[in-house]
Amino acid sequence: MTNTIFRRIAYGPFLLALASCGGGNPQQGGAGGGEMGAGPPPLVVAMTVRAQQVPNIVELPGRIEAVRTAEVRARADGIVERRLYQEGTDVTAGQPLFRIDPRDLAQQVEQSRAALARSEAARTNAASVVRRYAPLVSERAVSAQEYDQAQATLRQETANVADARAALARARLQLGYTIVRAPIAGRVGRAQVTEGALVSASQATLLATIEQPSPIYAVFTQSNAAILDLRQAGAASTPLSQVEVRLVLANGRDYGPVGRLDFADQVVDPQTGSQVLRAIFPNGERLLLPGQFIRGRIAMGTNPNGILVPASAVQIGERNASVSVVGKDGSVAPRPVQLGGQVGGNWVIKSGLKAGERIITDGWQKVQPGQKVQVRGDPAPAAAQQTQGN
Known part of the structure; x- marks a missing residue:
């Protein structure tokens, strides 16, 4: 053992x-x-790349902006007594939003009304003096100087009446500002002050903000060189209002309604070399909110020799995108490509591929560079091989 x-x-x-x-x-x-x-050899699905007419699409990051925005600010001094609207609701132009304590301004109205009454009384007295002096001047009972002085006093009192009326109208206007009204129609945000807050007309205290929800703007920034390339590619004769824009929301879904460009800034930022483009969209369902991040797909002209490949064929890395190209001998080689926009489920290839080449659309995950494959779905027609040989 x-x-x-x-x-x-x-x-x-x-x-x-x-x-x-x-x-x-x-x-x-x-x-x-x-x-x-x-x-x-691994079995893959491939397709032969063919030139076709595709739209020139550029994807731009952007932000949503309201067409009209109004900041509701205090135009009277006083204490806020009450908020007269519900936050986050739609309001009409002229609708009351806040009420400021009116008592001080109401007293100013009464004071101005009393001042007007004094001025009117003084004018009435001056007018009676002129009427009494008028027949006495011809009888030399009143000197011409005294008569001229009476007429000057009447004119002065008449001016005082006009000044008092203007002061009364201004006091009434200030009293009217104690009811703060919406300057435009739209959706009003949360109140910036609460009941009991002291607001100031001289400091223009912000009370709330109103934004028009529909239509709405999407504002993009793109390099001037890219915009020039698009225009030279066939969009130079296209009116700005006919350029269609589609949006991709922050969750990756497409926004249904199609917008159109309505403004292109005529000034290029000298520091960044960028240019501002703006599109207008309907927003009936109010999915677009001011400040929201979006991506816009702007179609400007068409490319008659463009290349489209399925999204499943594109391998997107941290720095670039690539596709797997099948050579004449059946071996696979990665090929970096420059992507344009998306058309349906296909990517627009700006550079890196040419017509007649074969790319793997399904199964590239199981293939190593240089490895030979069996192709299913595209037997590499002779026309394509001849194109590659040329």
């Missing part, structure tokens, strides 16, 4: 060394086993 255990211990390292040298299963090929242990 002891001898048997000793022999197992003695021969153990030898058997392990023999197994590591390939003495195990002869059907298992190592890393350098070559073709002897290799399986059949």
